[in-house]
Amino acid sequence: MQWLWAIIVGFVLGLIARAILPGKQHQPLWLTTLFGIAGAVLGNAVSRWIGVEDTKGIDWVRHLLQLAGAVLIVGLGDMIYMALRGGKRHTA
Template sequence: MHWLWAIIVGFVLGLIARAVLPGRQHQPIWLSTLFGIAGAILGNAVAGWIGVEDTKGIDWIRHLLQLVGAVVIVGLGDMVYMALRGNRRRTA
């Protein structure tokens, strides 16, 4: 069941990251979901490093770190995706 939550959280974080980033992102939604999952993993790791991975109540700091991780990875991932695709822009 953990894999299902990882996909759901990754999807939501990927969508939020795409909405936060300026301009248009060119990667497909499934790739944004994978980047969101990676961002959540990165955010959890950083939360563990600074000692806030598990608190009483809602872990707001951990969730914020997951979102920041997703924004960074979606932004970098879009640049890599466009570089691998030959920087062809779609007109739609």
């Protein structure tokens, strides 16, 4: 059942990251979901590294780090995706 939550959280984080990033991202939604999952994993690793993975109440710092990881990976992933496809980025 945890894999289902990972997919849902990855999808939501990926969509939020795409909304935060300027311009249009070109990767498909399934790739955005994978990037969101990777961002959540990265955010969890950083929160564990700095010692704020588990706190009393809502883990706001961990969630913000997950979102930051998703923004980073979605942004980098879009650049790599476009480079592999041979397309040029168009800014709006």
